[in-house]
Amino acid sequence: MKFLKFLCSRLVTFIFVIILGMTAVFLIPRFMPSDPVEAMLGQMTSKSNSMDMAAIDAMRKTLNENFGLEGTLGEQYLGYMKRVIFTQDFGPSLTMYPVPVKDLIANSLPWTLGLLGISTIISWLIGNSIGLLAGIRKDKTYSKILEGIAICIYPIPYYIFALTLIMLFAYIFPIFPLSANFNVSGFSWENVKTIIWNSLLPALSLILTGTGWWVISMTTLSRNTNEEDFVAFARMKGLSERKVIGRYVLPNTILPQITMLALQIGTIFNGALITEILFNYPGIGSLIYRGILQADYNLIMGTITISIFAVTTTTLIVDLLYPFIDPRVRYN
Structure with a gap:
């Protein structure tokens, strides 16, 4: 019974820290002065003078959807949490578009x-x-x-x-x-x-x-x-x-x-x-x-979210293993 109580308290703390960390990772890049979509459109239009405004607007809408920047801040936040928790999808990278961020992390990790x-x-x-x-x-x-x-x-x-x-x-x-x-x-x-x-x-x-x-x-x-x-x-x-x-x-x-x-x-x-x-x-x-x-929102969120999961998971594992390492520690 003590172990279950201890485990539940640690799991609640684990989930709370994960959500808090992911929220901070979502908000902080959006306080940056640069806009990754506008930066990418600027690079494209500088290389091609034949793009009309309708094509640029359509591309802007597509990029906003791909980067999770479509809709209000609350809608973006819910979409980000759903993608990360259920599909582990951070979207494409701006610096190496359209390569998914999770592929870049898998290659570098x-x-x-x-x-x-x-x-x-x-x-x-x-x-x-x-x-x-x-x-x-x-x-x-x-x-x-x-x-x-x-x-x-x-x-x-x-x-x-x-x-x-x-x-x-x-x-x-x-x-x-x-x-x-x-x-x-x-x-x-x-x-x-x-x-x-x-x-x-x-x-x-x-x-x-x-x-x-x-x-x-x-x-x-x-x-x-x-x-x-x-x-x-x-x-x-x-x-x-x-x-x-x-x-x-x-x-x-x-x-x-x-x-x-x-x-x-x-x-x-x-x-x-x-x-x-x-x-x-x-x-x-x-x-x-x-x-x-390069203000790559998805790349920043992907790499730092992985770190948050890693730190909180190792901390949880150590908490659960402490009583086995030292008998003086009890599940209180």
């Missing part, structure tokens, strides 16, 4: 998941391992050095690392290509090696900055937990240091890190916007940038 998903998990594993060691062995010189490096790295934006890596390993030491080249087709080990080789620099810029945060947070958590009475009691019982860390320190410090990992996995659907632009990486971040730059 694997690249973003591959880059940000792998780099996020690697930085989480490395950062938490170093942070756990630095927190427990706080008096050791190497722990202080590792923590100091993390503190210096964390405030630096990832795109600064990206620019530094480009200057070092593409200009000064031309080891990697300046701009990523993913002109591959089909699955083969050569294509896989090409993708990995072109993804190393953008991945490294994300891993370095991400590791800094995980080291700092895990160091603080493990250091505080290591000073708790139950940990001191475990050592007094004669348990080995490995058992003390594995049974008492790690389980009590890893929960907040798992929550943050789940949230970060949800946000990777946004893409690493500046990194993808700098390295010419064909991910979701590049799509968002293109949509904002």
